[in-house]
Amino acid sequence: MRNSVYLRRHWQLYSLLLLPVIYFIIFKYGPMYGVQIAFKDFNFFQGIGGSKWVGLDVFREVFQNNNFFKALRNTLMLNLLDLIVSFPAPLILAIMLYELRITWFKKLAQTILYVPHFISWVIIGGIVLQVFGTQSGFINNLLAGMGLDAIPFLSDKNYWLVTYLLIGVWQSAGWGTILYLAALTGINKELFEAAEVDGASRFKKILHISLPGIKTTIATLLIINLGNMISIGFDRPFIIGNVAVRDYSEVLSTFVYRVGIESGQISLATAVGLFQALVGLIFLLASNYASKKLADESIL
Amino acid sequence: MTTRWSKKWAGPTVAVVLISSMLLSACSSKEDAASGNAASDSSKPTTLKVELFDRGNSPAGYTITDSYLTKLVKERFGKPNNIDVQFVPVPRSEEIQKLNVLMASQSEVPDIVFTYDSGTFNRYAEQGGLTDLTDLLDKNAPNLKKFLGEDTLAYGQYKGQQFALPGRRLVLGKYAGYIRQDWLDKLGLPVPQTTDELYTTLKAFKDKDPGNTGGKVIPFGVSLASAQYEPLLWSFVQPLTDEQKYTLTQQLGSNDYPTLLPGFKDGLKFMNKLYNEGLISKDFGLDKDKKQLWQNLQNGLLGFYTEDAGELYFSANGGYENLQANVPGAVITPVDAFTNSEGKHAKPAYAPNAMYVMIPKSSKNAEAALKYLDWMASGTNLFDMQFGVENENYTLVDGVPVVKPDATQEAMDRIYNFGDLAIIVNGKYAGDDAKNEAAYIAQTPEKYQADMKKSVEISNTDNIQPVKFDHPIEAEAKYGTALADKFQEIIVKMTMIKPDQFDSNYDSMIKDYMASGGQAILDERTAAYKEMSSK
Numbered sequence: 056m057r058n059s060v061y062l063r064r065h066w067q068l069y070s071l072l073l074l075p076v077i078y079f080i081i082f083k084y085g086p087m088y089g090v091q092i093a094f095k096d097f098n099f100f101q102g103i104g105g106s107k108w109v110g111l112d113v114f115r116e117v118f119q120n121n122n123f124f125k126a127l128r129n130t131l132m133l134n135l136l137d138l139i140v141s142f143p144a145p146l147i148l149a150i151m152l153y154e155l156r157i158t159w160f161k162k163l164a165q166t167i168l169y170v171p172h173f174i175s176w177v178i179i180g181g182i183v184l185q186v187f188g189t190q191s192g193f194i195n196n197l198l199a200g201m202g203l204d205a206i207p208f209l210s211d212k213n214y215w216l217v218t219y220l221l222i223g224v225w226q227s228a229g230w231g232t233i234l235y236l237a238a239l240t241g242i243n244k245e246l247f248e249a250a251e252v253d254g255a256s257r258f259k260k261i262l263h264i265s266l267p268g269i270k271t272t273i274a275t276l277l278i279i280n281l282g283n284m285i286s287i288g289f290d291r292p293f294i295i296g297n298v299a300v301r302d303y304s305e306v307l308s309t310f311v312y313r314v315g316i317e318s319g320q321i322s323l324a325t326a327v328g329l330f331q332a333l334v335g336l337i338f339l340l341a342s343n344y345a346s347k348k349l350a351d352e353s354i355l
Numbered sequence: 356m357t358t359r360w361s362k363k364w365a366g367p368t369v370a371v372v373l374i375s376s377m378l379l380s381a382c383s384s385k386e387d388a389a390s391g392n393a394a395s396d397s398s399k400p401t402t403l404k405v406e407l408f409d410r411g412n413s414p415a416g417y418t419i420t421d422s423y424l425t426k427l428v429k430e431r432f433g434k435p436n437n438i439d440v441q442f443v444p445v446p447r448s449e450e451i452q453k454l455n456v457l458m459a460s461q462s463e464v465p466d467i468v469f470t471y472d473s474g475t476f477n478r479y480a481e482q483g484g485l486t487d488l489t490d491l492l493d494k495n496a497p498n499l500k501k502f503l504g505e506d507t508l509a510y511g512q513y514k515g516q517q518f519a520l521p522g523r524r525l526v527l528g529k530y531a532g533y534i535r536q537d538w539l540d541k542l543g544l545p546v547p548q549t550t551d552e553l554y555t556t557l558k559a560f561k562d563k564d565p566g567n568t569g570g571k572v573i574p575f576g577v578s579l580a581s582a583q584y585e586p587l588l589w590s591f592v593q594p595l596t597d598e599q600k601y602t603l604t605q606q607l608g609s610n611d612y613p614t615l616l617p618g619f620k621d622g623l624k625f626m627n628k629l630y631n632e633g634l635i636s637k638d639f640g641l642d643k644d645k646k647q648l649w650q651n652l653q654n655g656l657l658g659f660y661t662e663d664a665g666e667l668y669f670s671a672n673g674g675y676e677n678l679q680a681n682v683p684g685a686v687i688t689p690v691d692a693f694t695n696s697e698g699k700h701a702k703p704a705y706a707p708n709a710m711y712v713m714i715p716k717s718s719k720n721a722e723a724a725l726k727y728l729d730w731m732a733s734g735t736n737l738f739d740m741q742f743g744v745e746n747e748n749y750t751l752v753d754g755v756p757v758v759k760p761d762a763t764q765e766a767m768d769r770i771y772n773f774g775d776l777a778i779i780v781n782g783k784y785a786g787d788d789a790k791n792e793a794a795y796i797a798q799t800p801e802k803y804q805a806d807m808k809k810s811v812e813i814s815n816t817d818n819i820q821p822v823k824f825d826h827p828i829e830a831e832a833k834y835g836t837a838l839a840d841k842f843q844e845i846i847v848k849m850t851m852i853k854p855d856q857f858d859s860n861y862d863s864m865i866k867d868y869m870a871s872g873g874q875a876i877l878d879e880r881t882a883a884y885k886e887m888s889s890k
Contacts, residue, residue: 122871184647190573190637191647199570210640210851298579298840298847299640313837320833 093326113326123327126310129303130287133219138280140220145231146273150265152232153239154257168229176290179226183209183295187218210299219295219304226291234276235269242268274346282339285331307331400439403723404465406454408775409444414768419444423769424740424776432730438723451475458484458715466718467727469522469710469778473609476711477827480513486714486721489517495722496729499779503732510708514826520728522709525782525791528814530586530702531664532693536686538565538658546690550590550625553659553692557634560658566682568656574634576651576660577626578642579843581610584626586661586702588613588846589819590693591622601884604822605876606831607839611703611821614842614868615877618696620861623849627857630850640847649674655682659692664814665795668803675803689809691816704818709781728779737784740777743770755793756785824887830879834872841868 062069088103093113095106117123148168155161171179186193187208195205208218246264255263289308296304305313307327315324409419417423420442433440443465445453451472457464458479470476479485488511492500500508503523511519539546539556542565547553559565560574577583592613595603603615613619629635642648651657652674667674667687678685691700712728714721731737742749742756747766749756759766777784785794792811799807845864852860869877 121867184638184641188638188641192638205637207637210638297641298843299851301844313840 090325090329092322093329095322097322097325109322113322114330117323117326117330122305122310122314125302126305126307129292130285130306130308132303133292133306134284134287136216136220137223138284141224141227141231142277142280144224144228146235148228149232149235149239150261153236153265154261165229165232168232170229171226172230174226176294179222180294183218183222209297212300212303215296215300216303219292222295223291234272238269238272239265278339278342278346281342282335284338285334400433400437401720401723402439402441403433403467403720403727404441404443405467405724405727406457406465406469407442407444408447408450408772410447410772410775412771414764414771417768417771419772422772424773427740428727428776431736432727436723436726436730438727440727464715464717466714466720466724467712467778468715469712471710473711473827474832476511476519476713477513477832479713480516480518484716485518486716486718487516487518488520488714488721488725491721491725492517492520495725496732499725499729499732501732502779504707507707509823510706511711512825519711519713520779521711522778523780523784524705524707524709525780525784526795526811527705527707528664528811528818529704530582530661531810531813532586532659532661532690533667533687534659534690534692535560535566535657536688537684539688541565546688547692549694549698550692554629557629557659558632561632561634566655566658571656572658573636573651573656574658575629575636576648576657577635577639578645578648579640579847580643580645580648582663582666583639583645583648583661584846586693587626588619588622589703590695590701591618591625592616592701592819593618593696598884598888600822601824601887602877602881604880605838605873606822606828607835607842611819612839612842614838614845614865614873623846623861624857626846626850627852627854631854635850640851653677653681655685659690661693664689664810665799665807668799668807668810676800687806689806689813691813699817700813701817701819702814704815704820706821706823710778712778731777731779737777737780738786741770741773741780741783742785743773752797753793754786755790755797756783757794757797824880824883826883828876828879828883830872830875834875838868838872838876841871 092103092106094108094110095103096109096112097103097106152161152165155164185191187195189195189205189207189210192208194208198205206214208214242264246268247260250260250264285307287306287308289312292304292306293309293312296309311324311327314320315327407419407425413419413422425440425442428440432438443457445457451470454468454470454475457468499520503520507521507523508517510521511517513519534546534556536546538560542559542563544556544559545552547556557574560572564570564572566572593616595616599616603617605612605614613622626635630637636642636647636651638647648657648660652660655678675687678687693700693702695701714724718724731740738756742758743766745751745756747759748762748770749758751757774781782791783794783798785791796804796807796811845868848864849857849861865873
């Protein structure tokens with residue numbers, strides 16, 4: 056009885072909620088009907104319902120495919136390296152920005168750092184070619200002018216890896232500072248003042264006030280990052296990668312694109328997608344559990 | 356990202372596929388409804404629906420379904436035959452998806468549909484969604500049959516039945532080579548006529564830098580597009596027996612690939628040599644769409660390259676014109692430089708077919724549809740659709756239509772989408788082969804026409820024809836795209852690798868290629884060849 060009164064009183068709020076709920080049902084849960092494609096020999100004309108069930112045949116095919124394992128290995132490798140290189144970058148940047156006292160310079164620096172985030176990967180791909188190309192690239196032209204040998208930034212797989220990671224830092228670090236900056240602003244100013252009175256150096260203040268103050272944020276972001284270990288964006292490896300470095304640049308998302316969408320093997324692509332989702336879930340739960348045990352911070 | 360992706364893909368398919376499966380089963384239960392009679396009832400006109408690509412480029416005053424050309428069809432074909440021709444616009448970019456939906460809906464599907472995609476045609480034919488035109492063609496469309504010819508028609512057959520009428524492709528030659536004549540003159544070198552001579556020339560370009568590029572010279576321009584590597588690679592392929600031709604060729608997408616042909620390895624070795632001696636652009640593996648190649652060409656850095664014949668001369672591309680503006684005195688000569696072990700200038704050519712024009716099984720107007728296509732192939736109808744009005748759109752020079760450079764906008768707008776209406780042909784049809792070629796050449800600026808003529812000649816020299824079975828190879832449909840990617844990987848890696856590592860890496864890459872579907876294609880083709888030759 057009380058519930059219905061409550062509902063009647065706040066019906067506007069509930070109807071506001073309706074829209075996002077519908078969105079999730081239609082666009083997130085509805086399409087899950089299609090997951091069964093992974094267990095079927097999908098035939099476009101017979102449809103999802105009409106296609107034959109084949110049990111785990113598709114998964115067997117996936118796990119017998121060498122290229123799948125190569126893509127899986129590359130996905131994990133690129134993500135892990137990205138975590139090592141790209142995860143601390145925005146944290147360090149945010150703390151440095153927070154320490155800045157000249158407001159206009161701080162604003163300017165922030166804006167300049169954000170800009171790459173808003174550039175489409177396609178455009179970044181073009182810039183990368185102009186800067187890092189072996190024959191036409193700006194850097195190699197400089198090197199050639201000094202009589203040095205060209206460095207194959209994009210066509211040797213090890214150099215490519217470095218290029219890939221650094222471009223990632225450049226593109227995302229500035230934007231990543233936003234969450235940390237917000238968390239830093241939330242720290243009680245009196246703590247800093249008290250530390251100053253006690254004669255703490257700037258470094259000590261960072262170590263003992265700033266960092267502990269944003270511990271939760273760091274843990275949350277780390278959990279999200281670990282949970283995403285198995286999934287990788289499509290644009291960056293697809294656009295920065297090229298035929299010469301496919302040994303490293305072929306990841307699960309580009310593999311699904313090539314095999315599933317380009318070659319029309321929808322069943323295979325769905326199976327890989329489902330596999331990715333499952334492993335992703337395991338990663339997420341595991342890292343959340345570990346974080347809860349170790350740091351007493353969790354998001355679930 | 357990916358999980359969301361496949362689900363996103365699945366979402367719309369659910370709806371479409373559910374509906375289509377119901378409709379398909381409904382229409383397949385109906386017995387051959389195609390041979391209904393058309394235009395016999397004089398009081399009520401037959402409605403004939405024809406698919407039409409909409410590229411969103413209709414000029415002001417016209418819409419896609421109401422333009423000079425649609426009116427011409429209605430006036431000259433519709434009225435006399437008591438047929439009401441209606442055009443069903445289909446967005447060019449979503450052609451196949453849209454066609455799938457239309458095919459699945461029995462009532463909405465046009466009587467005439469078409470696609471360039473051989474996979475889509477094969478799927479429709481295999482699933483029994485198309486009208487068999489073998490008899491109808493003889494009865495209703497003698498002119499069309501003559502116009503298309505046996506060779507072209509063969510491409511529309513699926514296991515012996517004529518399920519599609521492939522458009523006729525007029526320009527069959529693909530590639531020609533191009534070299535900087537002014538560089539040759541400066542160095543006192545002849546135009547290279549063999550692969551060996553070409554190698555010497557490229558070396559000289561590199562060492563002597565006749566274009567004064569300051570060390571930026573790229574003697575041999577290569578990109579990842581087939582026009583740049585196919586002429587070289589195919590010239591290394593050894594003479595083949597019929598059996599080798601059928602079994603060892605791999606057709607990935609619409610092109611034949613030489614991966615397993617004897618001599619392919621030697622071709623790669625030659626490319627490797629060129630690369631390691633600095634004769635090929637170092638970034639060629641990054642240049643998917645020829646963008647860099649064309650930039651280098653226009654900046655006068657390229658010495659030699661191979662390209663789709665004549666591409667250089669079309670004003671729309673601006674290649675040659677820009678080069679001559681950037682580098683005064685630059686002259687390019689068409690050249691046929693690669694020779695094979697027999698001394699021939701062997702290079703691939705197009706199959707003589709274009710678009711697959713099909714009549715769905717659910718169409719009740721197959722006869723009227725064929726009448727329409729036959730009308731197009733008769734008299735001056737096709738000519739008028741493609742060229743417009745004499746003295747307004749074109750002038751006749753020795754019987755060859757030459758586009759008027761000063762035609763009014765109104766006149767040009769009339770035939771803005773002639774290619775999409777004239778579905779029985781790819782290229783402008785001027786009457787006969789000689790005239791077609793002359794009209795094709797006449798499209799380029801006058802100052803380049805001699806070179807254009809030479810390019811076309813080169814592209815038609817010693818052609819290697821595509822190999823064709825009477826039914827599609829299923830493994831090629833399944834692995835084709837992935838293997839085409841692998842093929843590019845092989846080319847790039849084998850070209851860029853250090854020469855002493857070539858052999859070991861080549862073997863492992865080919866092994867990988869075979870394991871990724873190459874073997875499956877080989878097995879299926881071997882079986883298909885056995886079946887074919889035992890007949």
